[in-house]
Amino acid sequence: MKATVYVTIKANVLDPQGNAVQNALHTMGFHEVGKVRIGKYMEIQLDTADRAQAEERVKAMCEKLLANTVIEDYRFELEG
Amino acid sequence: MNFAVLVFPGSNCDIDMLKAVEDTVGQPVDYVRHTADDLSKYDAILVPGGFSYGDYLRCGAIARFAPVMNEVRKAAAEGKFILGVCNGFQILTEAGLLPGALIRNKSLKFRCHPVDLRVENANTAFTLDYEEGEVVTIPIAHGEGNYYCSEETLAQLKANNQIVFRYAGENPNGSVDNIAGICNEAGNVVGMMPHPERAVSELLGSTGGARMFTSVLNAFKKRAESGATTGARAY
Numbered sequence: 375m376k377a378t379v380y381v382t383i384k385a386n387v388l389d390p391q392g393n394a395v396q397n398a399l400h401t402m403g404f405h406e407v408g409k410v411r412i413g414k415y416m417e418i419q420l421d422t423a424d425r426a427q428a429e430e431r432v433k434a435m436c437e438k439l440l441a442n443t444v445i446e447d448y449r450f451e452l453e454g
Numbered sequence: 455m456n457f458a459v460l461v462f463p464g465s466n467c468d469i470d471m472l473k474a475v476e477d478t479v480g481q482p483v484d485y486v487r488h489t490a491d492d493l494s495k496y497d498a499i500l501v502p503g504g505f506s507y508g509d510y511l512r513c514g515a516i517a518r519f520a521p522v523m524n525e526v527r528k529a530a531a532e533g534k535f536i537l538g539v540c541n542g543f544q545i546l547t548e549a550g551l552l553p554g555a556l557i558r559n560k561s562l563k564f565r566c567h568p569v570d571l572r573v574e575n576a577n578t579a580f581t582l583d584y585e586e587g588e589v590v591t592i593p594i595a596h597g598e599g600n601y602y603c604s605e606e607t608l609a610q611l612k613a614n615n616q617i618v619f620r621y622a623g624e625n626p627n628g629s630v631d632n633i634a635g636i637c638n639e640a641g642n643v644v645g646m647m648p649h650p651e652r653a654v655s656e657l658l659g660s661t662g663g664a665r666m667f668t669s670v671l672n673a674f675k676k677r678a679e680s681g682a683t684t685g686a687r688a689y
Contacts, residue, residue, distance in 0.1 A: 383557075387602055388628065390558045439519070442512055442548065444555040445602055 375420040377432045379450040381441045382413035416440065420452075428452055455674045457483035458496040460526075460542075462517045467503035467540065467651060474651035475500070478667035488520035498535040498670050499526055501542030503595070503649060513556060513598050514544035523549055535579045535670050536643045540596055543635070543645035552638055552645045553611070554603030560628025564597040568660060570622040571634050571648060575615050578641045579673035583665040589622045590662035592648040594634075599647035601629040601636075614639050619646055 383389045389411050396410040418435075422428050432450050441448040459471045468485060475483040486493065488506075493499060506517035517523070523545075530536055530551050538546035546552045559565060568591050576586040584590070603611070608630060611617050619635035627647070635646025650663025 387557065388560065388600070390560050390562050390600075390628075394562055439511070439515060442515065442555055444547075444553075444604075445557060 375422055375425070375428055375452055375454045377416075377418040377420055377428065377450050377452055379416040379418060379432065379436060379440055379448060380413060381416070381436075381446050381448045383411060384445055384447055387445045413446075425452060455479075455481045455498065455671055456496045457481055458486040458493060458499045459483060460488065460499065460501050460522060461485050462488040462504070462506035462520060462545075464506045464508055465502050465504035465541070467649065470649075471500050471502040471539070471651045474654045474663070475667060478654050478664045479671045481671060486522065488517070488522050490522045491525065493522070493525040493529050496529070496534070497674055498537070499529055501526070501536070501538040501545055502651070503540030503542060506541055506545065509541075509598075512544075512548065513541060514546075514548040517541075517545045518549040527551065530638070530643050533640065533642050535673060537580055537666070537670070538643075538645040539649055539651065540599070540647055543647055544598070546643065546645045551643050552636055553607050553616075554601055554630075554636070556598050556647070557600045557602050558598050559596070559600050559626070562597075564595075565599075565626045566593070566595040567626075568593045568653075569624075569626055569634070569648060571619045571662075572622040573618070574620055575618045575637065575641075577615070578618055578637045578644055579670050580644045580666045581618060582669040582672050584669070590653075590665075591660040592650055592653045592662045593659070594626055594648045595652075596627070596647055599629070600627040601633045601647070603630060611636060616641075618644055619648070 391412045392410040399407040436448040461468045544556045573584040573588045576584045620632040637644045650666040653660040653663035
């Protein structure tokens with residue numbers, strides 16, 4: 375099974391990288407660009423076929439390590 | 455008084471920290487590796503700066519799971535004196551020993567220069583020898599020192615007098631409320647982005663950080679005199 379994890383910066387937390395990329399895109403002429411937010415994308419191979427267990431364990435991974443819930447949100451999808 | 459300086463893969467201010475202890479208070483001090491499973495002999499634990507585990511994922515995110523961190527958590531609960539500087543501060547927030555988080559500097563620049571800090575709380579174990587409101591010069595060197603916490607957490611920090619240092623001049627990183635350093639509710643765990651170990655001699659440009667080391671020695675002596683072994687604000 376594969377887990378795809380998305381970690382994003384909470385809406386009310388400043389994202390200086392996103393702001394810099396937004397400015398760069400404007401400078402390049404992409405004036406239609408509004409807010410840019412940068413997050414993380416992770417692919418995790420899981421050695422299990424038990425979907426319910428995978429769901430529970432990936433959630434624990436996110437809470438403990440993959441995201442810092444003070445500043446980040448996470449969501450994930452399971453495939454396979 | 456026995457000091458430990460923790461060393462993670464990627465720590466790079468550990469030598470400065472150890473030398474600062476030797477030069478300011480002359481007490482026994484050891485390097486303690488990230489794999490250590492016993493900190494019982496130490497009275498103060500210093501978590502130095504650097505780039506533990508390459509700052510992978512997030513600064514301090516992986517270091518907080520090193521075996522030694524279980525011992526640091528125990529030591530904090532026992533009321534031992536713990537100081538995290540720069541990456542050490544990031545590790546302590548990731549470990550949940552201090553509230554909030556450190557994010558990328560607002561300017562995106564790595565800032566490396568002396569800053570003026572106002573001592574907001576002179577009652578912590580690490581700031582006893584300062585005057586409240588005093589301004590000291592201590593250098594910063596970080597790319598991710600922008601302190602963030604929720605409004606509720608900020609209100610708690612203020613209510614409990616947990617803000618230890620604020621940037622007195624320009625805010626170099628965008629930190630909430632100009633925060634440069636905080637402590638836990640009990641006051642025995644302090645974290646800060648500026649580097650006091652780099653400000654212990656005029657030859658280094660400032661002696662503004664030296665009293666953090668004399669403070670903790672005095673806190674230790676006061677605690678020993680009062681017979682208290684643990685507990686909040688029992689110096």
